[in-house]
Amino acid sequence: MSNAPPVESQKPVEIEKIVDAFDSSDEAKIVAICREAHPGDVEEAFERLDEPNREAILNFLPVELIAELGDYLPAADMEKRLQTLPEEDQAEVLDSMSDDELVDLLQEVDEEERRSDLIELLPEEKQVVSEELLQFEEETAGGRMTTAMAKIHEDETVGEVLQSLREKKEDTEILSRIYVVDGDDRLLGKVRLRDLAFSPEETRVLEVADRDLTAIEARADQEEAAQMVARYDLLALPVVDADGRLLGVITHDDAIDILEKETTEDMERIGGIGGERGDLAYLQTSVTGHVKRRFWWVLVLAFLALASGIIMFAYEDTLKAYFVLAIYLPMVIAAGGNTGGQSATMIIRAMSLGELGPQEFRRVIFKEMRIGMILGGLLGIFVALQIQFLLPDGVVDEGISVFRIAIVVGLSLLAQITTSTLFGAILPIGARAAKLDPAVV
Amino acid sequence: MSNAPPVESQKPVEIEKIVDAFDSSDEAKIVAICREAHPGDVEEAFERLDEPNREAILNFLPVELIAELGDYLPAADMEKRLQTLPEEDQAEVLDSMSDDELVDLLQEVDEEERRSDLIELLPEEKQVVSEELLQFEEETAGGRMTTAMAKIHEDETVGEVLQSLREKKEDTEILSRIYVVDGDDRLLGKVRLRDLAFSPEETRVLEVADRDLTAIEARADQEEAAQMVARYDLLALPVVDADGRLLGVITHDDAIDILEKETTEDMERIGGIGGERGDLAYLQTSVTGHVKRRFWWVLVLAFLALASGIIMFAYEDTLKAYFVLAIYLPMVIAAGGNTGGQSATMIIRAMSLGELGPQEFRRVIFKEMRIGMILGGLLGIFVALQIQFLLPDGVVDEGISVFRIAIVVGLSLLAQITTSTLFGAILPIGARAAKLDPAVV
Numbered sequence: 001m002s003n004a005p006p007v008e009s010q011k012p013v014e015i016e017k018i019v020d021a022f023d024s025s026d027e028a029k030i031v032a033i034c035r036e037a038h039p040g041d042v043e044e045a046f047e048r049l050d051e052p053n054r055e056a057i058l059n060f061l062p063v064e065l066i067a068e069l070g071d072y073l074p075a076a077d078m079e080k081r082l083q084t085l086p087e088e089d090q091a092e093v094l095d096s097m098s099d100d101e102l103v104d105l106l107q108e109v110d111e112e113e114r115r116s117d118l119i120e121l122l123p124e125e126k127q128v129v130s131e132e133l134l135q136f137e138e139e140t141a142g143g144r145m146t147t148a149m150a151k152i153h154e155d156e157t158v159g160e161v162l163q164s165l166r167e168k169k170e171d172t173e174i175l176s177r178i179y180v181v182d183g184d185d186r187l188l189g190k191v192r193l194r195d196l197a198f199s200p201e202e203t204r205v206l207e208v209a210d211r212d213l214t215a216i217e218a219r220a221d222q223e224e225a226a227q228m229v230a231r232y233d234l235l236a237l238p239v240v241d242a243d244g245r246l247l248g249v250i251t252h253d254d255a256i257d258i259l260e261k262e263t264t265e266d267m268e269r270i271g272g273i274g275g276e277r278g279d280l281a282y283l284q285t286s287v288t289g290h291v292k293r294r295f296w297w298v299l300v301l302a303f304l305a306l307a308s309g310i311i312m313f314a315y316e317d318t319l320k321a322y323f324v325l326a327i328y329l330p331m332v333i334a335a336g337g338n339t340g341g342q343s344a345t346m347i348i349r350a351m352s353l354g355e356l357g358p359q360e361f362r363r364v365i366f367k368e369m370r371i372g373m374i375l376g377g378l379l380g381i382f383v384a385l386q387i388q389f390l391l392p393d394g395v396v397d398e399g400i401s402v403f404r405i406a407i408v409v410g411l412s413l414l415a416q417i418t419t420s421t422l423f424g425a426i427l428p429i430g431a432r433a434a435k436l437d438p439a440v441v
Numbered sequence: 442m443s444n445a446p447p448v449e450s451q452k453p454v455e456i457e458k459i460v461d462a463f464d465s466s467d468e469a470k471i472v473a474i475c476r477e478a479h480p481g482d483v484e485e486a487f488e489r490l491d492e493p494n495r496e497a498i499l500n501f502l503p504v505e506l507i508a509e510l511g512d513y514l515p516a517a518d519m520e521k522r523l524q525t526l527p528e529e530d531q532a533e534v535l536d537s538m539s540d541d542e543l544v545d546l547l548q549e550v551d552e553e554e555r556r557s558d559l560i561e562l563l564p565e566e567k568q569v570v571s572e573e574l575l576q577f578e579e580e581t582a583g584g585r586m587t588t589a590m591a592k593i594h595e596d597e598t599v600g601e602v603l604q605s606l607r608e609k610k611e612d613t614e615i616l617s618r619i620y621v622v623d624g625d626d627r628l629l630g631k632v633r634l635r636d637l638a639f640s641p642e643e644t645r646v647l648e649v650a651d652r653d654l655t656a657i658e659a660r661a662d663q664e665e666a667a668q669m670v671a672r673y674d675l676l677a678l679p680v681v682d683a684d685g686r687l688l689g690v691i692t693h694d695d696a697i698d699i700l701e702k703e704t705t706e707d708m709e710r711i712g713g714i715g716g717e718r719g720d721l722a723y724l725q726t727s728v729t730g731h732v733k734r735r736f737w738w739v740l741v742l743a744f745l746a747l748a749s750g751i752i753m754f755a756y757e758d759t760l761k762a763y764f765v766l767a768i769y770l771p772m773v774i775a776a777g778g779n780t781g782g783q784s785a786t787m788i789i790r791a792m793s794l795g796e797l798g799p800q801e802f803r804r805v806i807f808k809e810m811r812i813g814m815i816l817g818g819l820l821g822i823f824v825a826l827q828i829q830f831l832l833p834d835g836v837v838d839e840g841i842s843v844f845r846i847a848i849v850v851g852l853s854l855l856a857q858i859t860t861s862t863l864f865g866a867i868l869p870i871g872a873r874a875a876k877l878d879p880a881v882v
Contacts, residue, residue, distance in 0.1 A: 012655050012669070015795075016800060019798070019800055020800075038655075040673045040674070044672060044795055044796075047795075047796045048797070048798070162638075175633075176676075194616045194634055197603075197634065197638040198607050214453050228453070229697075230694070230701070231481035231482070231484075231485060232453070233481070235693070252676070252693045252694075252697075253674035255697065256670075256671045256693075256697060259701070260700070260794065263704045263708075264794070266708070267704075267789075267790050268787075270708065270711065270786070271711060271782050271785070271787070272779055272782060272783050273787065281791065281794070281796040282788075282790075282791035282797065282805075283791075283805070287808060287812055290787070290808075290812050291816060291819075294812070295820075297779065297783075298776060298779055298783075298820055298858070301779045302772050302775065302776050302779075302820055302824070302854075303772075305772040305774070305775035305776070306768065306769075306771075306772050308771035309767060309769055309770060309772060310768055312767045312768070312770070312771065313764070313765070313767050313768045313836075316764055316767075319767070320761055323754070323757055323761070324754070326750060326753045326754050326757075326760070327750035327751055328747070329750060329770075330746040330747075330749035330750045330753065330774050331746040333746070333771050333774060334742055334746035334749075334774065334778065335739060335742070337775065338713055338738065338742045338743075339735070339739055341712050341713060342712050342713050342714055342735050342739075344712070345709060345711070345712025345713075345714060346709075346731070347723075348708075349705055349708050349709070349723075350723035353705070353722070354456070354485055354488075355485075355488045355489065355724060356489070356723065357456060357460070357489070358457075359457060359461075359489075360489055360724060364724070367728060367731075371728055371731050371732055371735070374728065375732060375735060378736060379736075379739055379740060379743055382740065383743070413743075417739070
């Protein structure tokens with residue numbers, strides 16, 4: 001008989017089915033579907049619930065299901081539910097979580113005392129790991145890494161290593177992250193299980209190791225780590241301290257999470273949405289929460305637009321005399337916003353994808369200037385022609401030169417679009433240069 | 442002596458160093474750094490070159506380097522370079538590429554004849570695979586999958602499987618994707634190398650297999666496949682035909698590529714950029730290329746803004762009588778664009794993250810309506826108060842009620858923002874319901 005019994009995996013279940021079960025308020029049905037479905041699917045169904053509903057459902061899920069979903073549900077919800085449990089159940093849930101998710105949950109706890117209490121519920125080994133991981137800022141490689149990996153000493157033989165790994169084999173993730181270190185824990189390379197399995201037992205592990213030292217420092221930004229995983233197609237990226245000592249790994253699935261989160265932030269900034277999204281999905285966020293994140297920019301942009309209004313007002317006499325200009329004013333204003341948005345979008349995305357470095361900034365600005373001039377020139381010519389040849393009779397008072405109006409509107413569009421395109425590019429580049437987040441502006 | 446010699450990996454090299462080498466035009470230096478650096482870094486440095494420079498560099502890189510970079514460089518560039526090579530070198534490059542990247546390159550070739558010529562250069566086995574993969578649309582799971590996996594029959598024993606895998610062990614990727622199939626090639630489950638390595642030789646593989654049937658149909662959208670990889674934290678997702686027969690896999694690194702590409706598309710649509718980005722990075726795209734993708738929307742939005750202008754013009758008498766309204770017109774116009782953009786961004790991103798299903802659309806629209814009313818109400822009150830109490834003397838002609846102006850502007854903002862917020866949400870939802878890409882609108 002094999003000592004690895006066949007595993008019946010949790011099946012993917014259509015999210016709609018889980019949501020329907022949630023909506024039914026039938027406790028038995030909900031528990032059953034949460035047990036059957038993959039935790040990833042349950043997580044996604046939870047993303048469609050508002051806070052009272054999430055709380056209600058979590059409150060009647062049995063502890064063993066809470067433990068299983070621990071790595072998947074929002075940390076704040078988990079912490080809330082933990083508070084309702086007796087200590088031994090809290091300990092069970094915490095112990096079942098992977099160390100990186102556990103640390104996310106601990107970071108969610110604001111009260112120092114409550115956090116210590118939670119840590120004390122953990123087995124000693126996990127206490128040490130948690131304390132270590134908590135030292136790193138949340139958004140750094142160290143703050144996102146897991147210590148679930150196998151660290152083996154350079155002098156060990158293939159046989160010795162296989163023997164020790166055999167004991168860990170139920171820990172599914174570890175065996176795809178086997179690293180060789182020296183006596184000081186410094187990273188020397190990585191070993192794949194296949195190289196061990198297919199090599200003579202007496203071989204020293206370093207001989208079959210891939211001396212790949214690709215790693216990231218623990219204090220580096222998590223986005224940099226995720227980009228390295230993407231660029232080098234890694235399963236896991238080792239995280240080291242300043243002396244090259246192996247501390248943990250960033251895994252391929254964490255990299256996807258990080259990239260998704262950073263991309264969401266970029267998009268929200270481009271869309272004029274402020275603040276942090278945090279853990280919560282769109283439907284999980286309350287109306288007040290949404291309003292808070294949007295109102296600030298609406299207000300700022302409204303008062304910026306007031307500037308255009310004041311300029312317009314200052315030219316009262318001109319505008320009243322050449323009232324046909326009023327037709328084209330909204331166009332000039334909108335074209336500025338639109339083209340600035342276009343170039344900002346392009347540059348922010350290119351920076352996030354690592355396509356642009358500081359060396360390229362001059363070229364980018366020069367390029368956007370040319371693009372802006374061409375866009376502005378084209379639209380300017382288009383609209384000038386329209387004014388010159390397609391303006392209905394009676395729109396322009398007698399005695400006013402249509403040709404002059406066409407030239408003025410055309411040139412305004414050229415100037416407005418060139419400037420806006422240029423600024424759309426300069427703002428994110430300037431923010432990056434000033435070491436701010438490029439998408440904040 | 443081990444039969445797996447230690448591998449000296451290509452090291453990560455700072456992109457800036459590679460770019461500097463490229464800029465130096467020193468052929469020996471460029472070849473040396475391309476040899477030393479990880480292909481992922483070379484790819485990123487290539488993203489900073491325009492077309493003539495890419496062509497120049499590719500043209501003097503030796504064939505063995507072209508072969509090594511084949512999976513990383515833009516397919517169009519690769520195909521151009523191939524045309525300059527003698528047939529045997531073309532064959533070497535093509536044979537070194539992974540099957541999914543090879544198919545991307547073949548899809549890049551427009552001429553039917555040239556494509557057949559390229560396929561004929563391949564070893565027979567790869568010809569068959571390529572022809573098979575070419576049958577799937579480029580943006581489907583089938584079009585993105587690779588056939589680099591191990592397929593084993595349910596009746597084989599652990600010993601037999603290990604023996605046959607031993608021969609493939611140099612193929613680094615395959616051993617993390619071992620699937621068990623029945624006599625008709627139908628997927629029965631997956632096996633991890635560790636389960637084989639640590640099980641008795643005479644065990645039948647099905648006994649140690651994880652009967653996980655998570656898979657995606659070949660004709661499904663690639664984005665769906667990538668989301669499944671992300672949701673279930675998979676290393677590889679099996680791709681099957683309508684009868685459940687195993688055809689290939691989507692890997693974790695492909696999933697990242699797909700998600701990055703889809704996200705870029707979403708962001709570009711939100712930013713008002715049309716068309717397809719294709720393979721090329723920002724700097725790789727010519728000024729004309731950029732203008733082409735932006736001008737269409739600039740033009741459409743400009744003529745939409747013309748509508749506002751025409752409405753303004755129609756109220757010539759009112760506007761001339763209450764000219765103070767001109768101050769607030771740009772604000773009302775801009776607030777519409779900004780709040781519509783906010784809600785469109787939120788909804789498009791939430792849909793891409795799989796946070797919203799058709800069941801939720803009514804709730805979303807109701808939610809955005811409330812958000813819009815609150816945002817519009819708040820800004821309306823703010824601005825009305827500003828008009829009532831902070832308007833400088835002389836701005837409003839005598840005999841005109843400031844209070845009425847405040848009410849009119851406030852209500853306009855409320856109406857404009859509520860409508861825009863609602864439409865910003867309805868447009869992407871409507872597009873999804875009409876089965877269009879939600880980010881196209």
